[in-house]
Amino acid sequence: MVLKWLTGNPGSRTKRILWSVLLLLMCMAPLFMTPFRLGLLTKFLALAILAVGLDLIWGYGGILSLGHGVFFGLGAYAMAMYLKLEASGTSLPDFMSWSGVEGLPWFWEPFRSFPAALILGMLLPALLALILGFFTFRNRIVGVYFTILTQALVMIVVTLFVGKQEWTGGTNGLTGYPSILGFNLNTPSTKIGLYFITLAALAGAYVLCRRIVSSRVGQVLEASRDGENRVRFLGFDPSRYKTFAFAVSGGLAGLAGMLFVLQVGIISPSMMGIVPSIEMVLWVALGGRGTLIGAIIGTVLLNSAKTGISEAYPEGWLLVLGALFVIVVVLMPKGLVGVWSKVVSSLSRRGGTVHAAVRKEG
Amino acid sequence: MEMTILQVFNGLSVSSILLLIALGLAVTFGLMNVINMAHGELIMIGAYSTYVTQGLFTAYMPKSWFDTYFIAALLVSFVVAALIGWLLEMILIRHLYGRPLDSLLATWGVGMMLQQIARFIFGAPNVAVTSPSWLNGGLAITSSIVLPYKRLFIIVLVALVLTAMYLYIYRTVQGRRMRAVMQNRNMAGCLGISTRRVDGLTFAIGSGIAGIAGCALTLLGPIGPSIGTYYIVDAFMVVVLGGVGKLIGTVAGALGIGMFNTLFETYTSASIGKVLVFALIVAFLQWKPRGLVALRTRSLD
Numbered sequence: 257m258v259l260k261w262l263t264g265n266p267g268s269r270t271k272r273i274l275w276s277v278l279l280l281l282m283c284m285a286p287l288f289m290t291p292f293r294l295g296l297l298t299k300f301l302a303l304a305i306l307a308v309g310l311d312l313i314w315g316y317g318g319i320l321s322l323g324h325g326v327f328f329g330l331g332a333y334a335m336a337m338y339l340k341l342e343a344s345g346t347s348l349p350d351f352m353s354w355s356g357v358e359g360l361p362w363f364w365e366p367f368r369s370f371p372a373a374l375i376l377g378m379l380l381p382a383l384l385a386l387i388l389g390f391f392t393f394r395n396r397i398v399g400v401y402f403t404i405l406t407q408a409l410v411m412i413v414v415t416l417f418v419g420k421q422e423w424t425g426g427t428n429g430l431t432g433y434p435s436i437l438g439f440n441l442n443t444p445s446t447k448i449g450l451y452f453i454t455l456a457a458l459a460g461a462y463v464l465c466r467r468i469v470s471s472r473v474g475q476v477l478e479a480s481r482d483g484e485n486r487v488r489f490l491g492f493d494p495s496r497y498k499t500f501a502f503a504v505s506g507g508l509a510g511l512a513g514m515l516f517v518l519q520v521g522i523i524s525p526s527m528m529g530i531v532p533s534i535e536m537v538l539w540v541a542l543g544g545r546g547t548l549i550g551a552i553i554g555t556v557l558l559n560s561a562k563t564g565i566s567e568a569y570p571e572g573w574l575l576v577l578g579a580l581f582v583i584v585v586v587l588m589p590k591g592l593v594g595v596w597s598k599v600v601s602s603l604s605r606r607g608g609t610v611h612a613a614v615r616k617e618g
Numbered sequence: 619m620e621m622t623i624l625q626v627f628n629g630l631s632v633s634s635i636l637l638l639i640a641l642g643l644a645v646t647f648g649l650m651n652v653i654n655m656a657h658g659e660l661i662m663i664g665a666y667s668t669y670v671t672q673g674l675f676t677a678y679m680p681k682s683w684f685d686t687y688f689i690a691a692l693l694v695s696f697v698v699a700a701l702i703g704w705l706l707e708m709i710l711i712r713h714l715y716g717r718p719l720d721s722l723l724a725t726w727g728v729g730m731m732l733q734q735i736a737r738f739i740f741g742a743p744n745v746a747v748t749s750p751s752w753l754n755g756g757l758a759i760t761s762s763i764v765l766p767y768k769r770l771f772i773i774v775l776v777a778l779v780l781t782a783m784y785l786y787i788y789r790t791v792q793g794r795r796m797r798a799v800m801q802n803r804n805m806a807g808c809l810g811i812s813t814r815r816v817d818g819l820t821f822a823i824g825s826g827i828a829g830i831a832g833c834a835l836t837l838l839g840p841i842g843p844s845i846g847t848y849y850i851v852d853a854f855m856v857v858v859l860g861g862v863g864k865l866i867g868t869v870a871g872a873l874g875i876g877m878f879n880t881l882f883e884t885y886t887s888a889s890i891g892k893v894l895v896f897a898l899i900v901a902f903l904q905w906k907p908r909g910l911v912a913l914r915t916r917s918l919d
Contacts, residue, residue: 320719391900395907400653400718404854405900411851412892419889530847534726541723575734581727585720586713 282455286448295519296563298451300556302515305454305461307539307551309508312465313501314537315546316474318481319398321502322533323388323406324509326413327381329528331510332517333417333424334377337367339433339517350432355422364423370437377514378507385506386499393495393502398484410533417525429524436518454515458552461508465548468504477501535577541584544591553592620763625880631769633876634776635838638831639849640856640868641783642824648862649800649820651718652711655726657853658846659733660703660825664695664832665841666740669747671695685750688833692775695829703825707818729846736843744840753837768837775834779827784865786823796820800863852879859899861909870910875899 286294306328313319340349341364347353348360366372388409392402417424424430439446468474480487480494487494517523526532535558543554558580566573588595639661646654668691675687706728714721753771756764787793798806799816807813835845852875860871875895882891903909 320722388900391904395904397903397907400647400651400722401858403719403722404653404851404858408851408855408896408899412889412896415889415892419887530851534723537723571734571737574730578727578730578732578734581730582710582724585724585727586710589720 279459283452286451291444291447294451295447296560297556298447298454299516299519300559301451301454301458302512302519303536303539303559304512304552304555305458305515306509306512306536307543307555308458308461308465308548309505309512310536311540311543311545311548311551312468312508313498313505314540315548315551316469316481317477317498317501319498319502320403320537321406321505322403322530322537323409324505324536325528325530325533326410327385327506327509328513328516328532328536329413329417329523329525330381330384331377331513332523332527333430333513334367334373334380334510335514335517336430336433336523337364338370338373339436340430341368342435342437343433349425349430351425351428351430352422357422361423374514378510381510381513382503382507386503389495389499389502393498396484396495407530407533410528410530414525414529417528425524427525429522429527431522431524433521441518441521450515450518454519457511457515461511462548462552464504465508468501469548473497473500538577538581538584540591542580542591544593547591547593550591550593557592620760623759623763625884626877627765627769629873629877629880630773631876632880633873634773635831635834635849636852636856636876637869637872638772638776638779638834639828639853640860640872641779641865642827642831643853644857644860644862644865644868645783646821646824647857649796650711650715650817652714653718653722653725653854654711654821654824655722655850656706656729656732657725657825657828658850659729659736660699660828661832661835661846661849662733662736662841662843663702664699664829665747665836665845666736666832667691667695667698667829668833668836669740669745669841672747685752688750688753691836692830692833695833696826697829699829699832700822700826703828704818704822706825707821711821712814712817733843733846740843742843744842746840747836749837772834772837775830779830780865780869783827787865792816792819855896855899857909859902859909861906861911864911867909867911 285297289297306324310321310324313321344350348357352360366376388405392405397405418427420426433441435441436446439449441447441450469478476487476492476494476497480492480497484494513523539555539558540551541554542558543552544550561576562573565576584591639657642660643654643657646652668688671691671694672687675684675690679687706725710724710728711721714724749768753767756766757770758764785793787796795806795811795816796819798809798811799813803813806816831849832841832845835841835849856868856871856875858871859874860867860869878895878898879891882894886894906912
């Protein structure tokens, strides 16, 4: 019953059981995983939050953003700025004194407080998405045009972050912060705590997006994906719905960035660049766009593969990544979830015909 | 005054390179509604073709002939890039018509693979191409202003390519077919134009121009497997700003972005300059969402 309310669709009994088992397994993960593996899983789950948000706008809104690296990065930097200030105490962060900065820049001040950093980490990316969305969707700049603009956004933000070394740490990014609120980030107990926080955040993001897509807003969003002008003729303003979804998606990416930084301990401009941003799209595409759950599956699978392949064979990863893009787009546009449901439906159809045949004979 | 001349020259130089890269993009996007993210890698292929041609000339040709290698390299780059582009269209892109966002992702994947393959063949570090000796030095306008021949050569090269494109599109039978398909694909098909062949040919030509761009880039510095990615985003912005369907839009877009980029970079910093250009483009799109020049159409989705 709770699940039904949460996911917004009734679902079959097996589905509900599957969900409960999955959730239970996820909760028990710390019991049978080494701290290192658990850390990896936490990282993947954090990234999955971003993927769910990306699926919301791409799968349901038909808006392909190649700019989610920026939103992710803004969240990550917000958290890193707080952590850096906590680690530096009353003195300036180390990279600032290297660059000869005298006092803390004004926009660093709010990040002294944890709640402020937490809110800004989601608010800033959401606001940036809101502004970009407002100025583009309003003019019916859609499809490829929008996608190219988001990619340009990535490029300029990365150049800006690299260029303003005295404020952002430049290419090195922000690193060197061992603890949060007094908890050491590297002890197993903190890791387990972070795991549950991340898991809860992911569940929250999933539920939020599920609620959105099954609401009226989601229906208008989906309709404007399929026929924007028709939606307009019906008296809706698609740009509002799109801007809203884009802002939510940006905020979720910021949340993902914050949790990611806690796990990895570093954020640098190269993690929010053009290649990582487009990689994020592949997570969703591989899992299956327009399914939300597919985004999570795709993220975890692809990142596990990335960890495995880059460990054994670093040059090969880009080749695999490129090939995956082509294969997924050409051969399985609905992703793994699409393949799965096709297999299930063909199996059940075969099963059905067998039953029918048996009945006939009987 | 001297400052202004230098400014204009630098702006023109940047614009000409952008234009060379964006030309192919604009044509394929206008015609097929396909965003070719592997365009940057076609540039890279052109650049490495030049590198290989130079190597062959050093190895097998008399020394006195070396300076002519660049002319040969221009041709080789065009042909190699055009062939690979044509193959790409045959194998992959024709399956993705009508799915512009998917074509974007798939071609990005192809670009990624091409980059990696280039890394396997030529190694990850950049390689340098020796420019022909007749392009060294520069044209002295006043005692303090010297315009490098290399950049002048690129501007002339772009002018030539542009003229050739213009003649092809507006003065030949093939070009007329291409414009017909661009305006109304179904109607052109009904009138007996093989849209498939037009698509393939256009894509090959667009890719070939990217190859020439790669060849030109070897004059400006060392080349590496990811050379295309430096330019590709700016080139896309040219297409967005200039609109699709008419050459003049692309020219204006390239000039606009190139000029403003150099202008802002002189008076602010490189990173702030980029931000300002981006803000200007978004502001401009508020006024003309379809870019400077757009084909008029009465169709609605």
